[in-house]
Amino acid sequence: GDSVTQMEGPVTLSEEAFLTINCTYTATGYPSLFWYVQYPGEGLQLLLKATKADDKGSNKGFEATYRKETTSFHLEKGSVQVSDSAVYFCALARPGGSQGNLIFGKGTKLSVKP
């Protein structure tokens, strides 16, 4: 069945380091792909998305490119800040149009030290 696999954390980085959080997926068809972020004590916020192959989603310095050939949607940021400390979730929306069809990865906790 459809699934999302993301790298296990926690990931600990120093401020201004380069960030990569890997995400791969299994799905039939062409799903939309998402990264959500959850700051401590809060709900999930949409960080970025891509709806077709080779699309690049970007927001707040974060980027991810929809790679159909490698079924991946890795999250990257060139220079992380302490305020980026959060849990990051990769997700896909199963194609087919039915509601409630988001599949989430288990989340990767990022801690950024000053």
Next chain:
Amino acid sequence: ETGVTQTPRHLVMGMTNKKSLKCEQHLGHNAMYWYKQSAKKPLELMFVYSLEERVENNSVPSRFSPECPNSSHLFLHLHTLQPEDSALYLCASSQVEDASDTQYFGPGTRLTVL
């Protein structure tokens, strides 16, 4: 972000209590969702309402009872809960016609069952 609001933000209840969680979306969406987020577990979809009709119920125990009186409001009625029901309950909304199936989340209600 005030697109999706949830009240209360925190709730402590005994196993014999009855309480309700409320969600309101101000985005003009026509689909709403309840998710459960427990420690060390992936996000679990509980209920989906699309155009005010329940379209999915993922084998959720009957002690959880959803209600969607209109497209902007969603409730989760709780009764005779168990300690293992303690979790963060997240509400989300989306637009049925949005081909990307993007969901927008509220801040969540942190529920503790004693």
